[in-house]
Amino acid sequence: MMLDVFFKALSDPTRREILKILRQGDLTAGEIAEHFNISKPSLSHHLNVLKQADLVLDERKGQYISYSLNTSVFQDLLAWFVDMFNQEDRGDRVEKKK
Template sequence: MDNLVFKALSDPNRRQILKLLKDTPLSAGEISRQFDLALSTLSGHFKLLKEAGLIREEKKGNHIFYSLNTSVLEEVLNLMMEIFKKDKPNLRNIKQEG
């Protein structure tokens, strides 16, 4: 998995965009109304999310619609579960001798 995914997820605005897309694809205009950011700033966020593979873009007429790429999100979740899975002893429960 590319570090670009983690860079994309590190920004709260990009995480908010992903939350907005969780139920349905939205147009760039619909998303932009949820933020107090310049359109050029939002375009940069969309670009990074697309490069990371977290969202897809589809042009319909004069509008661009964005949707989640769930396969990449599943990979991220699986990686996080693997990193944090409990297969080590809990050091808090080990009594200190001495």
């Protein structure tokens, strides 16, 4: 399910920090790695999780691979929130008994 990969991706603090850093602008995998005290394979794993969740985009530029935020997908997440807490739609108003 789509929400599953979303929330899984967001549930790790390292990955949320990656997203935060990418707000400043696109970075290569190596540049991102400099911000953290974990190995590059670990970082690569996290980037892959974010990619699977469509939260980041990657583009090879020569030797480097540049990562960027994919802001468009957040609309889906926002939709989930709105749906979850949309008063109109909740069952706690008058309801027929079963």
